[in-house]
Amino acid sequence: MKQNNIIRYIPVLAVTVLVLVAAALLWLKLKPKDEGLKIDETANVVTEIRKIAQFTSACYYEDVILKDKKANESLGGKVVNSFSKKDKPILEDEIVIVASGNVRAGFDLSKLSEKDIVIRDSVLEVTLPKAEIFEVIVNPSGFDVYVEDGTWSHEQVTKVENKAMNKIRKDAISDGLLEKATELGVTKLTELFKTFGYKEVVIHTK
Amino acid sequence: MKKLFWIPAALLLLCISCKQDVLTNLSLREKMNAKISELTEMNELGTVEYKVTKVIKASDDAKWYQFGDRKILFQCTAILKAGVDLNKFDPSKIKVNEEEKSIMLTLPKAELLSFNLPPESAKMVYEKVAITRFDFSARERNLLLQQGEKEILDNVPTLGILQDAEKNAAAFFKSLLSQMGFESITIKFA
Numbered sequence: 001m002k003q004n005n006i007i008r009y010i011p012v013l014a015v016t017v018l019v020l021v022a023a024a025l026l027w028l029k030l031k032p033k034d035e036g037l038k039i040d041e042t043a044n045v046v047t048e049i050r051k052i053a054q055f056t057s058a059c060y061y062e063d064v065i066l067k068d069k070k071a072n073e074s075l076g077g078k079v080v081n082s083f084s085k086k087d088k089p090i091l092e093d094e095i096v097i098v099a100s101g102n103v104r105a106g107f108d109l110s111k112l113s114e115k116d117i118v119i120r121d122s123v124l125e126v127t128l129p130k131a132e133i134f135e136v137i138v139n140p141s142g143f144d145v146y147v148e149d150g151t152w153s154h155e156q157v158t159k160v161e162n163k164a165m166n167k168i169r170k171d172a173i174s175d176g177l178l179e180k181a182t183e184l185g186v187t188k189l190t191e192l193f194k195t196f197g198y199k200e201v202v203i204h205t206k
Numbered sequence: 207m208k209k210l211f212w213i214p215a216a217l218l219l220l221c222i223s224c225k226q227d228v229l230t231n232l233s234l235r236e237k238m239n240a241k242i243s244e245l246t247e248m249n250e251l252g253t254v255e256y257k258v259t260k261v262i263k264a265s266d267d268a269k270w271y272q273f274g275d276r277k278i279l280f281q282c283t284a285i286l287k288a289g290v291d292l293n294k295f296d297p298s299k300i301k302v303n304e305e306e307k308s309i310m311l312t313l314p315k316a317e318l319l320s321f322n323l324p325p326e327s328a329k330m331v332y333e334k335v336a337i338t339r340f341d342f343s344a345r346e347r348n349l350l351l352q353q354g355e356k357e358i359l360d361n362v363p364t365l366g367i368l369q370d371a372e373k374n375a376a377a378f379f380k381s382l383l384s385q386m387g388f389e390s391i392t393i394k395f396a
Contacts (some may be wrong), residue, residue, distance in 0.1 A: 030271075037346060039264045041352045044361045048257035048311065049370065052287065053378050055279060056250045056319070062243040104320060106248070109378070117385045124386060134252075135285070137322045140232065140351035145344045157344045159344040161325035175245060184247045197302040199391065 041202040050088045054134050057185035060103040060172035065146070066164045072150050076131055093150025095157065099164035101138035103172040105181035107189075124198040126189070128205045131181040136169045248313055250319050252289035253374035256367045259283045262328075262354035266339075274336020280351065282328040284358050287320045288371035301395075308390035315395050316371035318362050323355050 072091035111129040118125040143161060186203045193201040255370065294314035301310040327344040328351050334342050342350075362368070376393040383391045 021357050036373045037264050037266055037350060039262050044358050045259050046365060047254055049261050050255040052252050052255050054252040056248045058245060060245050081218050114385060119387050135322055137320060139321060139323045140348055140355050143348055145348055148344050151341060152344045154347055158325045179247055185384055188249050195297040195300050196305055199273060
């Protein structure tokens with residue numbers, strides 16, 4: 001008796017599935033191609049101009065992948081997995097960001113004072129300031145949202161992006177960016193100053 | 207009857223989600239372990255820094271199959287640095303007269319050396335999404351910021367940053383060369 005009831009519903013189910021598939025196909029055919037969001041034209045306003053003298057001698061490039069998870073907010077983030085001993089939410093949002101950035105380092109030549117440049121006969125002696133990191137750059141074009149499950153606010157994404165930038169900065173320092181910037185900077189500036197006619201150029205760093 | 211339909215459907219969904227998770231995690235773990243980095247030498251003298259602010263706004267009006275609009279507005283500040291790429295500097299173009307203590311230096315033309323739009327300087331100041339529409343995703347927001355980045359970069363020639371960079375580069379080399387003992391200094395850009 002029960003089996004007969006089930007068999008009776010099969011054609012209804014089949015027709016429902018067919019109608020749904022046909023509707024989906026029709027939707028895909030009729031839906032216009034999404035050209036993507038376009039921003040409105042706005043002005044670029046220069047708010048500050050600063051004179052600098054940054055001699056960049058080394059650059060570190062890195063691609064990092066950062067993953068973050070949070071409790072799904074649609075359930076208030078309070079539904080806890082009762083099967084697990086850990087206080088872990090049952091539904092989690094996940095985001096994976098690929099960041100391609102660079103770190104620029106070198107000497108800030110605006111810190112050179114008169115006493116840092118000494119000329120004896122035709123020997124030029126220059127004392128450079130310590131090599132430093134000028135900036136860590138990861139622009140919007142350097143970020144790729146690879147996985148995005150759930151809702152992530154702009155602030156939450158910014159936090160993950162900042163983590164990626166900090167990682168790139170840390171890796172650059174541990175990979176010897178400052179040492180390389182010092183070594184390369186001294187070589188390049190020695191070559192440059194020699195072209196000014198000095199027979200010998202001696203460069204020290206602080 | 208209802209149970210008969212929902213149990214296999216739920217099992218199927220669970221299988222699909224588990225499979226995707228395992229695959230995604232495996233490839234990601236591999237990628238996360240492999241550090242892709244490079245250290246290269248540079249030879250650039252940045253002489254000017256510009257801070258440029260821009261409002262990035264977009265309206266996603268409802269299409270015929272949608273109900274309600276979405277609007278978003280960011281305010282962002284980019285830091286642009288310009289100067290001379292000394293890799294393009296040709297030492298054969300330097301003319302030094304030691305007796306007269308004069309020097310003529312031909313520097314390469316100024317160019318944009320770096321563009322920095324840090325995540326924390328792109329602030330979302332307004333967002334309005336109709337209840338019938340999905341929120342702007344992180345991917346969509348980033349695509350909008352990318353367009354803003356491109357617009358600022360496209361406008362670099364009109365900002366006057368390159369002219370300032372050449373002016374400052376000339377001033378820097380004049381000051382440096384006078385400290386080095388030169389009395390007559392001529393700087394050119396080519």
